[in-house]
Amino acid sequence: MSPLFGKSLSVLNVGIGSFADTVARCGGEALQLDWLPPAQGDRAACDALAAVLNHPAVEAANAEALARYLTSQPKLVGIGTAREVVPQLEERIILHAGPPIDWQRMCGPMRGAIIGAILYEGWADNAARAEQMAQAGEIVFEPCHHHAAVGPMAGIISPSMPVWIVIDAAGGGNAYCNLNEGLGKVLRFGANSAEVVARLKWMAHTLAPTLRAGLAALGEIELKPLMAQALHMGDEVHNRNSAASALLVKRLVPALLKSGAPAADVAAAIEFVAGNDHFFLNISMAACKAMLDAAHGVAGSSLVTAMARNGVEFGVRVSGLGERWFTAPAPRVDGLYFAGYSIADAAPDLGDSAITETAGLGGFAMAAAPAIVKFVGGSAQDALANTLAMTHITLARNAAFTLPALDFAGTPAGVDLRRVVDTGILPVINTGIAHREPGVGQIGAGVTHAPAECFAQALKALAAEVAG
Amino acid sequence: MSPLFGKSLSVLNVGIGSFADTVARCGGEALQLDWLPPAQGDRAACDALAAVLNHPAVEAANAEALARYLTSQPKLVGIGTAREVVPQLEERIILHAGPPIDWQRMCGPMRGAIIGAILYEGWADNAARAEQMAQAGEIVFEPCHHHAAVGPMAGIISPSMPVWIVIDAAGGGNAYCNLNEGLGKVLRFGANSAEVVARLKWMAHTLAPTLRAGLAALGEIELKPLMAQALHMGDEVHNRNSAASALLVKRLVPALLKSGAPAADVAAAIEFVAGNDHFFLNISMAACKAMLDAAHGVAGSSLVTAMARNGVEFGVRVSGLGERWFTAPAPRVDGLYFAGYSIADAAPDLGDSAITETAGLGGFAMAAAPAIVKFVGGSAQDALANTLAMTHITLARNAAFTLPALDFAGTPAGVDLRRVVDTGILPVINTGIAHREPGVGQIGAGVTHAPAECFAQALKALAAEVAG
Numbered sequence: 001m002s003p004l005f006g007k008s009l010s011v012l013n014v015g016i017g018s019f020a021d022t023v024a025r026c027g028g029e030a031l032q033l034d035w036l037p038p039a040q041g042d043r044a045a046c047d048a049l050a051a052v053l054n055h056p057a058v059e060a061a062n063a064e065a066l067a068r069y070l071t072s073q074p075k076l077v078g079i080g081t082a083r084e085v086v087p088q089l090e091e092r093i094i095l096h097a098g099p100p101i102d103w104q105r106m107c108g109p110m111r112g113a114i115i116g117a118i119l120y121e122g123w124a125d126n127a128a129r130a131e132q133m134a135q136a137g138e139i140v141f142e143p144c145h146h147h148a149a150v151g152p153m154a155g156i157i158s159p160s161m162p163v164w165i166v167i168d169a170a171g172g173g174n175a176y177c178n179l180n181e182g183l184g185k186v187l188r189f190g191a192n193s194a195e196v197v198a199r200l201k202w203m204a205h206t207l208a209p210t211l212r213a214g215l216a217a218l219g220e221i222e223l224k225p226l227m228a229q230a231l232h233m234g235d236e237v238h239n240r241n242s243a244a245s246a247l248l249v250k251r252l253v254p255a256l257l258k259s260g261a262p263a264a265d266v267a268a269a270i271e272f273v274a275g276n277d278h279f280f281l282n283i284s285m286a287a288c289k290a291m292l293d294a295a296h297g298v299a300g301s302s303l304v305t306a307m308a309r310n311g312v313e314f315g316v317r318v319s320g321l322g323e324r325w326f327t328a329p330a331p332r333v334d335g336l337y338f339a340g341y342s343i344a345d346a347a348p349d350l351g352d353s354a355i356t357e358t359a360g361l362g363g364f365a366m367a368a369a370p371a372i373v374k375f376v377g378g379s380a381q382d383a384l385a386n387t388l389a390m391t392h393i394t395l396a397r398n399a400a401f402t403l404p405a406l407d408f409a410g411t412p413a414g415v416d417l418r419r420v421v422d423t424g425i426l427p428v429i430n431t432g433i434a435h436r437e438p439g440v441g442q443i444g445a446g447v448t449h450a451p452a453e454c455f456a457q458a459l460k461a462l463a464a465e466v467a468g
Numbered sequence: 469m470s471p472l473f474g475k476s477l478s479v480l481n482v483g484i485g486s487f488a489d490t491v492a493r494c495g496g497e498a499l500q501l502d503w504l505p506p507a508q509g510d511r512a513a514c515d516a517l518a519a520v521l522n523h524p525a526v527e528a529a530n531a532e533a534l535a536r537y538l539t540s541q542p543k544l545v546g547i548g549t550a551r552e553v554v555p556q557l558e559e560r561i562i563l564h565a566g567p568p569i570d571w572q573r574m575c576g577p578m579r580g581a582i583i584g585a586i587l588y589e590g591w592a593d594n595a596a597r598a599e600q601m602a603q604a605g606e607i608v609f610e611p612c613h614h615h616a617a618v619g620p621m622a623g624i625i626s627p628s629m630p631v632w633i634v635i636d637a638a639g640g641g642n643a644y645c646n647l648n649e650g651l652g653k654v655l656r657f658g659a660n661s662a663e664v665v666a667r668l669k670w671m672a673h674t675l676a677p678t679l680r681a682g683l684a685a686l687g688e689i690e691l692k693p694l695m696a697q698a699l700h701m702g703d704e705v706h707n708r709n710s711a712a713s714a715l716l717v718k719r720l721v722p723a724l725l726k727s728g729a730p731a732a733d734v735a736a737a738i739e740f741v742a743g744n745d746h747f748f749l750n751i752s753m754a755a756c757k758a759m760l761d762a763a764h765g766v767a768g769s770s771l772v773t774a775m776a777r778n779g780v781e782f783g784v785r786v787s788g789l790g791e792r793w794f795t796a797p798a799p800r801v802d803g804l805y806f807a808g809y810s811i812a813d814a815a816p817d818l819g820d821s822a823i824t825e826t827a828g829l830g831g832f833a834m835a836a837a838p839a840i841v842k843f844v845g846g847s848a849q850d851a852l853a854n855t856l857a858m859t860h861i862t863l864a865r866n867a868a869f870t871l872p873a874l875d876f877a878g879t880p881a882g883v884d885l886r887r888v889v890d891t892g893i894l895p896v897i898n899t900g901i902a903h904r905e906p907g908v909g910q911i912g913a914g915v916t917h918a919p920a921e922c923f924a925q926a927l928k929a930l931a932a933e934v935a936g
Contacts, residue, residue, distance in 0.1 A: 232839035233710060233839075234700055234702050234872070243702070243711060243714070246711070246715060246718050247714060249714070249717065249721070250717050250742040253721050253742060257731070258735065263725070263731070266725070267722065270722055274719075274722060370872035370873045371872040373872070374876075380872055380873050404838035404841070404842075405873060407848045408848075
């Protein structure tokens with residue numbers, strides 16, 4: 001022992017930091033290693049990881065799924081009414097964000113938005129009756145994701161709402177998303193007043209047909225080039241869509257003027273769209289859904305194809321694991337709150353918009369959008385760091401989406417379940433924050449992370465499929 | 469001597485690098501200091517520098533000039549016809565970019581553009597006759613800058629052209645700029661074909677009145693907030709105006725639709741404006757001219773209030789030195805050339821657009837616009853480095869224009885003649901490159917620097933005024 005105690009200590013500490021602290025306090029040098037055991041020490045998940053890491057079937061499946069994601073070509077082709085274009089919509093169904101959830105367990109904003117949708121559809125003529133119907137099981141509730149669709153925040157799509165139609169010109173399926181209502185008191189944050197319902201009706205009866213006429217005059221819009229251009233203009237096309245929305249306006253307006261739509265409607269539509277810097281978000285989401293659905297369903301693939309939240313649970317779907325959801329409690333977001341609100345007022349994380357992060361955009365592409373830190377918190381350096389961190393849990397770079405600040409490196413592309421569990425680095429998500437009560441609306445925005453537990457569960461399921 | 473030669477050398481070398489190289493080759497350590505003598509060793513300029521550095525009168529004058537520049541509030545208020553709004557326009561005058569120059573010494577693109585302007589005005593009905601008139605002294609040529617105006621590249625403004633009217637709401641004067649014609653064969657790059665002249669006529673007879681009606685419906689546009697927003701969207705508002713142009717379209721379109729202007733003209737105007745990512749450049753230039761004219765004319769101030777090029781000479785004006793120009797030969801730009809062209813085809817540096825750099829934008833704000841390196845060359849790191857370098861030759865930061873990638877630090881504001889001469893750091897300029905022959909147009913873009921000689925001359929003049 002004496003030689004050891006005779007020398008000054010030079011310590012590398014792994015695990016509990018207080019061991020290193022003690023050495024340092026006594027004048028020694030100690031370096032604390034930033035390391036966690038894989039799967040946060042979950043033994044079964046570690047075994048699953050060992051079973052699928054470098055597994056030839058998984059590697060081949062991932063190569064296939066990744067190629068499908070990278071080569072997908074989402075195009076905006078039009079606007080339809082949900083009941084006419086979204087697959088398998090029953091008469092009295094309402095689609096919602098995130099994994100499946102029944103009325104009893106839903107969060108406040110989702111309930112508020114559903115009541116608004118029932119009023120909008122005319123199934124009830126007051127909120128109390130609407131709530132009764134929902135409670136009594138008179139309405140079917142299913143995730144948007146089960147219908148090739150996505151919706152931000154509460155993510156409510158009811159049959160007579162207009163939806164964007166995005167096709168994958170590379171041969172994948174269609175994807176759908178509702179239209180963005182703007183900020184303030186809006187359905188997606190749980191508001192359902194007469195003003196909210198009236199706006200939704202105007203959107204269905206005036207905005208949607210006008211934009212449809214404009215799109216018909218313009219032809220299809222290839223979305224990846226437009227999103228790529230927006231990334232060069234400070235957007236990450238999730239929580240910052242200022243550039244993409246402006247680019248859309250620039251494309252749409254000349255077509256709208258030629259479309260033959262009534263001049264007053266054209267003027268009103270343009271004013272509405274030009275006044276909403278988030279207008280493109282819902283198109284971005286549909287594009288991301290199309291890219292990821294193209295990658296979905298490759299047996300053995302550990303590629304994550306959806307991350308979505310219903311305000312109670314955070315759910316993940318994986319290319320090789322079919323229609324199953326792997327869920328964990330949705331976190332509350334420690335973000336930047338509007339004056340007068342705090343995390344105590346927040347609903348847990350909510351919305352399908354994390355489809356953008358799943359597709360390597362949003363938080364994954366924060367290096368493109370340093371100005372977003374004024375909205376979601378942090379510094380410009382954090383924005384770069386978030387993007388760089390995501391390279392450790394993704395399979396490749398997406399050459400279609402380049403990041404000027406990183407000398408035009410592509411966005412981190414294709415979240416690999418195995419790498420998330422192995423490294424403990426969790427997918428970063430830029431998100432809006434809804435008040436936990438229905439009707440209040442947005443109270444902040446922030447940066448959050450997907451819960452580790454979803455990925456550990458999914459990995460065990462994948463190991464059972466592949467190696468089991 | 470022996471103690472020195474007995475030890476190993478540790479050398480700090482200033483000046484000629486080969487001294488350090490020799491030490492290193494023989495196994496010693498030598499650090500080469502990146503330093504040049506002030507004024508590149510020009511003794512008279514060094515004396516001038518010594519006379520005005522920390523001079524209380526100069527410091528006080530600069531504080532005043534800087535405050536005027538920082539508090540100016542350029543607003544876009546309308547569009548007028550040059551002869552009606554630009555001060556002191558004679559009947560047969562043509563304004564051009566840069567310092568004064570006569571026809572005999574003008575570069576190809578400026579001559580080409582002047583011939584185009586003569587045809588556009590109807591003073592001659594063919595190019596040969598137009599050239600004859602110019603040659604014979606039948607036309608007066610004066611710098612835009614002598615008429616509160618600026619123009620990109622050749623910078624040609626003739627009496628019946630429409631011009632943007634920018635006022636300084638903080639009490640400074642008005643500033644004017646012509647309207648951007650788009651890319652390709654355009655007057656400002658020296659093209660003068662029938663197509664070019666026809667476009668200018670359409671701009672005067674249709675575009676300008678339509679936009680004027682839209683602006684009347686919209687009211688004034690405060691330009692600093694719009695430019696600040698564009699800086700957060702990847703523009704530096706000199707060679708990259710994609711975001712600012714899109715933001716302008718978003719603001720203008722709803723107003724145009726309400727303006728009562730004929731629908732066909734509105735549609736044509738919107739299509740023209742929305743199709744030109746550089747459309748905002750000329751408004752940005754007028755805004756910068758207004759900010760800097762506010763700072764001009766403070767006796768003793770070493771603040772640079774204009775940098776401009778006529779394709780032969782680069783000229784500088786200084787707040788405390790009145791209407792004088794300090795000139796040096798304009799450099800050719802070693803930039804990114806379009807396929808088939810090289811620096812041998814280039815006209816020397818040309819245009820009043822360096823007014824944006826003088827105002828702390830353009831090359832000074834490259835940190836906002838990493839994507840511009842695809843257009844002007846270099847890496848994203850170079851873009852940051854250019855902005856940081858400019859902080860050494862400026863008096864302050866402009867809090868109205870923040871840079872997200874530098875954690876919202878302001879743009880470097882107020883070029884101080886003394887610091888340029890002292891440090892040898894030259895103002896960086898992002899610029900387009902014109903072919904040296906008239907009629908060819910743009911052949912590239914790049915990053916260049918103002919010539920040191922202008923600043924040394926101006927400093928001597930300032931020292932003579934202040935200390936002499």
